Amino acid sequence: MTACPLPIVVLDTNALLDWRVFKDPAAHPVARALEAGQLRWLASPSMEKEWHQVWPRSVFKRWQPDPMLTLTVFKHAEFVDEPPRCALRCKDPDDQVFIDLAMHVGATWLFSKDAALLKLARRARLYKGVRVLSLKTWADTLGAPLRPAEA
Numbered sequence: 001m002t003a004c005p006l007p008i009v010v011l012d013t014n015a016l017l018d019w020r021v022f023k024d025p026a027a028h029p030v031a032r033a034l035e036a037g038q039l040r041w042l043a044s045p046s047m048e049k050e051w052h053q054v055w056p057r058s059v060f061k062r063w064q065p066d067p068m069l070t071l072t073v074f075k076h077a078e079f080v081d082e083p084p085r086c087a088l089r090c091k092d093p094d095d096q097v098f099i100d101l102a103m104h105v106g107a108t109w110l111f112s113k114d115a116a117l118l119k120l121a122r123r124a125r126l127y128k129g130v131r132v133l134s135l136k137t138w139a140d141t142l143g144a145p146l147r148p149a150e151a
Contacts (some may be wrong), residue, residue: 006040007108012098013047013054015111020073021065023041026136030111034076042105043077048128065072088123091151092116098139111135 009030011019019027033039055070080138088102090096099144102110106128112118113134 006038006121008042008105009034010042010098010102010105010107010110012095012110012112012114012117013050014113016051016061016073018113018135020069021060022065024135025133025143026139030135041077042080042101042107043074043096044101045079046082047101048074048077048079050094050097059120070124076122087127088120090116090120099124101133102132103128106130109133109138111138 011030015027015030018024019031029038034041051070051073057063080101083097083100083104085096086100088099088100088103093115095112095114098110098112099117099120101107103124107130110117110124110130110132111134112132113136117132119136123130124130
């Protein structure tokens with residue numbers, strides 16, 4: 001019997017901020033699923049570079065991000081080469097890499113709350129089956145099947 005492949009996910013910088021800086025409860029189900037090996041998170045070097053440029057910004061100091069959590073977040077990711085440009089164009093050029101990667105690898109989900117990426121949700125789903133949604137939407141509607149059964 002062949003094991004089912006893990007769902008592939010892409011997390012944008014806003015999703016990582018929610019997880020590691022803001023410690024948003026909506027990020028907890030995805031974080032647990034990643035840590036339990038129930039999801040396959042793909043990332044590119046440019047995504048990691050952007051993360052390390054964004055999280056230390058002074059605007060986030062009041063949340064007192066834990067440097068170890070922020071510096072090690074990508075230990076849960078599998079790195080792949082930079083993706084080619086896809087047919088969908090993101091209004092925010094800084095976010096283009098996230099939709100490019102999600103479309104290139106046929107991700108199940110691209111997690112974001114960025115308006116420019118969410119605006120591409122319908123087209124991404126129709127074109128390649130990629131679902132672009134927020135961590136909260138996933139946790140509220142789709143994350144339940146991945147949660148361990150209650151004893």
